[in-house]
Amino acid sequence: MSASEPESAPSPAPNSGAAHLRIMAARVVAQQRWPYVSSLLFNLRLVPRPHEELPTMAVDSGWRLYYSEEFVLRQTPEALATVLLHEALHCVHAHAERFAVLHRTPAEHGLWNIAGDAGINEILNEAGMPWPDVSPVLMADLARYGATPEMTTEGVFFALVESDEPLDSGDCGSVVGGGARDYELPAADAEHPAIRSDQQSVIRDRVAHDVLNRSRTHGDVPGGVMRWAESVLEPQVSWRDALGGQIRRGLSMVAGRRDYVYTRPSRRQEAMRQAGSTAVLPAMRQPAPPRVCCIVDTSGSIGDRELRDFAAELVGIARASGVSSGVTIIPCDAEAYEAQRLVGRSGVEELTLPGGGGTDMRAGIEAALEIRPRPHVLVVLTDGYTPWPDDQPHAIDSVIVVLSDPATEAQVPDWATPIVLD
Numbered sequence: 001m002s003a004s005e006p007e008s009a010p011s012p013a014p015n016s017g018a019a020h021l022r023i024m025a026a027r028v029v030a031q032q033r034w035p036y037v038s039s040l041l042f043n044l045r046l047v048p049r050p051h052e053e054l055p056t057m058a059v060d061s062g063w064r065l066y067y068s069e070e071f072v073l074r075q076t077p078e079a080l081a082t083v084l085l086h087e088a089l090h091c092v093h094a095h096a097e098r099f100a101v102l103h104r105t106p107a108e109h110g111l112w113n114i115a116g117d118a119g120i121n122e123i124l125n126e127a128g129m130p131w132p133d134v135s136p137v138l139m140a141d142l143a144r145y146g147a148t149p150e151m152t153t154e155g156v157f158f159a160l161v162e163s164d165e166p167l168d169s170g171d172c173g174s175v176v177g178g179g180a181r182d183y184e185l186p187a188a189d190a191e192h193p194a195i196r197s198d199q200q201s202v203i204r205d206r207v208a209h210d211v212l213n214r215s216r217t218h219g220d221v222p223g224g225v226m227r228w229a230e231s232v233l234e235p236q237v238s239w240r241d242a243l244g245g246q247i248r249r250g251l252s253m254v255a256g257r258r259d260y261v262y263t264r265p266s267r268r269q270e271a272m273r274q275a276g277s278t279a280v281l282p283a284m285r286q287p288a289p290p291r292v293c294c295i296v297d298t299s300g301s302i303g304d305r306e307l308r309d310f311a312a313e314l315v316g317i318a319r320a321s322g323v324s325s326g327v328t329i330i331p332c333d334a335e336a337y338e339a340q341r342l343v344g345r346s347g348v349e350e351l352t353l354p355g356g357g358g359t360d361m362r363a364g365i366e367a368a369l370e371i372r373p374r375p376h377v378l379v380v381l382t383d384g385y386t387p388w389p390d391d392q393p394h395a396i397d398s399v400i401v402v403l404s405d406p407a408t409e410a411q412v413p414d415w416a417t418p419i420v421l422d
Contacts, residue, residue: 016048019069026080030088033081033129036210036221037088040203044087045192053183056134058173059087060184061096062194066173071132079132082124089120090175092204092228098153099177102320108161109178110169115156116176117169118142122149123224134170146312146345152240158316162344208232242419243379243402244317250377250398251290251321292318292327293375295364297382298355299333302404307353310381310402310421312345328371332364333357339371361386365393380416384408391415 023046031038044065051070058066065087072080095116099109114137121136139149139156146159160167174180187194195203211229215221221229266281294314296307311329318327326343330336333355340351361380368378377398383405392399392415399416403409412418 016069019048019067019072020046022072022075022077023065023067023080023084025077026075026084029077029081030084033127034085034225036214036225037085037092037207039206039210040088040091041084043195043203044084044091045195047185047192049183056170057083057087058171058181058183059090059175060180060194061174062185062187062196063091063175063200064185064192064194066183075132076130078130082129083132085129086117086120086124087172087175089123089225090116090172091200092207093120093153094204095153095176096174096178102154102157106178108157109176110171111160111167112153112157113172113176114142114167114169115147115153115160117172118147118156119149119151119153119224123222126224127222137169154320155240155313155316158319159345162346204232239402239419239421240313240317243314243400244321246398246400246417246419247292247317247323247377247379248321250400251292251323289325290321290323290377291325291373291375292323292377292379293330293339293368293371294327294379294381295330295332295336295361295368296353297333297359297361297380297386298331298337298353299359299383300356301359301383301385302381304353306404307381308348308351311342311351312348314379315342315345315348328368328375330364330367331355332361332367334360334363336363336367339367359383359386362389365389369393369396381421384411388413388416 049066051068145163147156208229329340331353334357380401384403401416406420
């Protein structure tokens with residue numbers, strides 16, 4: 001339970017009109033706290049549901065707010081306002097759309113819900129919001145899995161996935177992804193129609209504008225909300241997004257690669273024989289599983305902690321991109337050291353990162369070319385003050401150079417894609 005948990009209001013018998021009025025009062029309280037989310041709060045359509053179907057409150061992907069009258073009447077308007085703001089942040093962060101692009105199994109949706117809740121509750125907790133009579137999950141609760149407040153929802157999610165530990169989770173509805181819940185209405189319900197995705201985008205933009213205006217005039221917007229608004233109206237591609245995009249682009253060539261081989265017979269060969277033909281048909285060669293290798297600059301220009309944090313992020317990005325076999329890590333200063341396999345974030349602290357001498361990433365690239373089977377995508381983390389090979393390494397589809405010093409971006413060869421580590 002939260003240390004700031006308020007006392008609950010008396011629990012009268014469930015009454016639809018009383019519960020509706022209490023939510024309306026809570027919406028006014030939420031508007032007074034964060035006036036910049038008013039346009040979203042007053043667009044949430046209220047739908048009561050039996051307590052046995054929904055014990056608390058939830059929102060669907062059409063931004064309809066479902067609530068248990070029993071739960072609502074048990075809370076104060078101040079505590080309910082916190083719940084409304086929690087659900088509003090799920091809406092603005094587009095958690096449903098973000099979960100869909102990960103292409104994860106439905107069984108993992110509970111972990112995604114926990115990751116989204118933890119990030120939102122961190123913002124609400126820092127703002128001193130009173131909690132209802134439920135226990136909010138916070139980042140501190142997930143620290144033992146490697147989660148930190150600086151992580152994105154995706155980063156926290158993959159940290160939880162790699163922990164392989166079953167976790168109890170609540171359910172905020174299809175607003176955080178997954179299929180429609182049993183208590184949710186059809187999108188075209190006549191009385192409570194869903195808000196279309198294009199309308200949701202307009203509302204998000206309006207909220208983001210109001211956030212920035214409030215910040216300029218009052219300066220009291222929570223940092224997490226401010227960062228979201230800036231990402232919507234003043235988008236800057238983070239190095240994580242840029243790296244993930246480049247890795248997926250490089251691996252897409254591997255996934256789409258097909259060829260014919262004569263080393264095994266075609267499935268149609270028997271039909272050719274029965275037809276009296278002596279022609280030999282080739283079989284289709286399936287692509288090898290995608291492989292990623294990372295060369296980390298251990299010359300001392302990048303700290304050990306930063307190297308390990310980057311390796312952890314890279315494993316998560318690779319896994320989200322379809323690489324299930326982990327990432328090969330090659331420490332390198334003026335020479336390349338023994339390659340190590342990193343399968344999950346939990347193995348980051350066990351990495352051996354020798355070095356401290358000069359800097360020559362050519363040695364690391366040559367070592368990567370000796371790996372069998374050879375990697376498809378090569379990522380180089382360095383400050384950029386290093387000589388480079390004259391030509392692109394043969395038989396490697398994509399080379400990505402992540403720079404800790406933006407001043408060296410112009411020195412990256414044309415055959416590699418530079419990304420500045422912000």
